[in-house]
Amino acid sequence: MNEPLYNNKSSTANERVKFLLESIEQSLSKERVDTLPMSLEHIMPQKSPLRKEWQEMLGADYNKAHKEWLHTLGNLTLTQYNSELSNKSFEEKLKILRASNVTLNQYFRKVDVWNEEEIKSRAEYLANIAIKVWPR
Numbered sequence: 015m016n017e018p019l020y021n022n023k024s025s026t027a028n029e030r031v032k033f034l035l036e037s038i039e040q041s042l043s044k045e046r047v048d049t050l051p052m053s054l055e056h057i058m059p060q061k062s063p064l065r066k067e068w069q070e071m072l073g074a075d076y077n078k079a080h081k082e083w084l085h086t087l088g089n090l091t092l093t094q095y096n097s098e099l100s101n102k103s104f105e106e107k108l109k110i111l112r113a114s115n116v117t118l119n120q121y122f123r124k125v126d127v128w129n130e131e132e133i134k135s136r137a138e139y140l141a142n143i144a145i146k147v148w149p150r
Contacts, residue, residue, distance in 0.1 A: 015137035018085035020054060028054060035092050035118060038140055041147045042117040052092040052116070057128055058084060059101040067103040072129050079130045088137030092116055104128045 019034075021027040036049045058068065058080065069076045083089055093099065095110050104127070111122040121139065125132055 015087055015134070015141050016082075019087055020056070020085035020090060022060075031087075031090060032092070034087075034144065035090065035140075037147050038143045039092060039116060039118045041143060045117075047115055047117070049092055049116075052094050053096045055091050055093045055096050055099055056084060057089050057091060057104070057107065057111075058133070060084060061101045065101065065103065067105070071104060071127055083130060083133045086133065086137055087140050088133040088135070091119055093119070 019027070019031045032049075032052075032054055035054070039047065039049060058072070059065075062080065063069075064072070064076060064080055068080075072079045091111070093110070093114065093116065095114075099107050099110060108122055108125075111119045114120075114122075121136060125136075
């Protein structure tokens with residue numbers, strides 16, 4: 015939950031992350047969404063420096079939060095709107111994520127801010143589902 019999963023230099027690692035999220039998505043609903051054309055999206059954007067809206071939402075230690083949580087499970091999702099979401103504010107991203115047909119993104123219907131605590135909370139939520147998908 016706390017370790018970076020996404021890797022800018024490894025398409026293989028990113029394919030595994032996509033597979034993980036696809037598997038979680040499939041476990042959440044009997045109705046299937048075609049995830050093949052989807053890509054990984056960072057909720058908190060990768061682009062640095064962060065826009066002022068993101069800095070304010072993340073708080074005084076926004077650089078630290080950005081560095082620590084950017085590529086972790088809680089900050090990643092699946093979408094076909096990657097280019098539209100890009101470096102947008104969280105408020106703008108929420109409009110698309112809340113309207114998404116991807117069950118995984120229904121999580122954002124109950125979230126109003128995106129900060130370190132929310133990223134940790136979503137990571138825990140997704141990790142608990144992953145444990146059910148792949149029991150030991």
